[in-house]
Amino acid sequence: MSGCCNDNCAIESTQPRQRKTLRLVLAINAVMFLVIVAAAIYGKSTALLADSLDNLGDALTYGLSLYAVSRGPLVKARVALFKGYLILLAACVVAAQIIYRLFVPDTPLFEIMGLFSLIALAANSLCLYLLWRHRHEDINMSSVWECSRNDIAVNLSVFIAAGAVWLTGSGWPDILVAAGLLLLLTRSAVRVISSARKAIRAAT
Numbered sequence: 001m002s003g004c005c006n007d008n009c010a011i012e013s014t015q016p017r018q019r020k021t022l023r024l025v026l027a028i029n030a031v032m033f034l035v036i037v038a039a040a041i042y043g044k045s046t047a048l049l050a051d052s053l054d055n056l057g058d059a060l061t062y063g064l065s066l067y068a069v070s071r072g073p074l075v076k077a078r079v080a081l082f083k084g085y086l087i088l089l090a091a092c093v094v095a096a097q098i099i100y101r102l103f104v105p106d107t108p109l110f111e112i113m114g115l116f117s118l119i120a121l122a123a124n125s126l127c128l129y130l131l132w133r134h135r136h137e138d139i140n141m142s143s144v145w146e147c148s149r150n151d152i153a154v155n156l157s158v159f160i161a162a163g164a165v166w167l168t169g170s171g172w173p174d175i176l177v178a179a180g181l182l183l184l185l186t187r188s189a190v191r192v193i194s195s196a197r198k199a200i201r202a203a204t
Contacts, residue, residue, distance in 0.1 A: 018134055018141060019066060025127040025148070026062035029055045032123050036116055043112030046101050046178040047158045050094040051120055054154050054185070057090045058127075058147050065144050073139070077199035080143040084193035087147070091185035098178050107171040113162035121155035128152060139199045143192050150188050154181055 036052035039045075061083045068079040128148045135145035157177045164173030 021130050021134060022062050022066040024130055026059055026066065028123050028127055029059040029062060032120055033059055036120055039112050039116040043109040044106050045108035045113045045174055046097045047161045047174045047181065048113050048116060049097055050178050050181045051117065051154050051158050053090045053093055054151060057086050058151065060086055061144060061147050074200065074203035076139050077196050077203055080139050081193060081196035081200065083143050084189050084196055087185055087192060088189035091182055091189060094178055094182045094185065098175060098182065101171065101175050105171055107169065108165055108174045110162045110165040113165065114159055117155050117158035117162060121152065124148065124151035124155055139195065146188055146192055150184060153184060157181060
């Protein structure tokens with residue numbers, strides 16, 4: 001006879017796969033944060049800065065998720081709650097940058113925005129592919145999936161903003177897209193926090 005019941009064996013069999021996937025996406029997002037934040041500062045793009053902060057939040061999220069893989073449902077739910085607050089913190093940083101750009105306007109470099117949004121899109125598409133099979137396994141991995149899915153929308157939005165900056169010669173498209181990303185991050189944070197709180201109540 002096996003040493004565990006069917007459910008426990010199924011859970012244990014997913015943990016090594018989850019760890020391997022999380023290590024890969026953690027490394028990808030940590031590198032992309034450094035690359036994109038440098039591009040955002042050089043290119044003076046608020047939308048690209050939001051993108052880089054999203055990568056930083058994801059790297060922290062994946063690190064926390066890696067910690068929670070072998071933990072119980074309550075720990076996983078608490079980690080997911082913390083990840084929700086990290087997303088909310090990133091949204092606050094983007095909001096502060098938008099306010100700053102309203103008072104200190106500048107036209108970003110659309111070439112930098114376009115190029116690095118495509119690089120980020122390629123990296124995040126790989127992460128999304130790696131996380132696809134884990135998205136329904138537990139609250140920990142579903143919250144990771146939520147973050148990764150947001151990344152694709154962020155990258156596409158920044159690329160569109162780059163085109164609009166090129167067409168208009170204005171920094172307003174960059175600010176407007178950053179505002180849209182702010183709403184996306186806030187909505188995602190609320191969803192993750194709400195799901196995590198429900199899981200905590202269920203676990204306790």
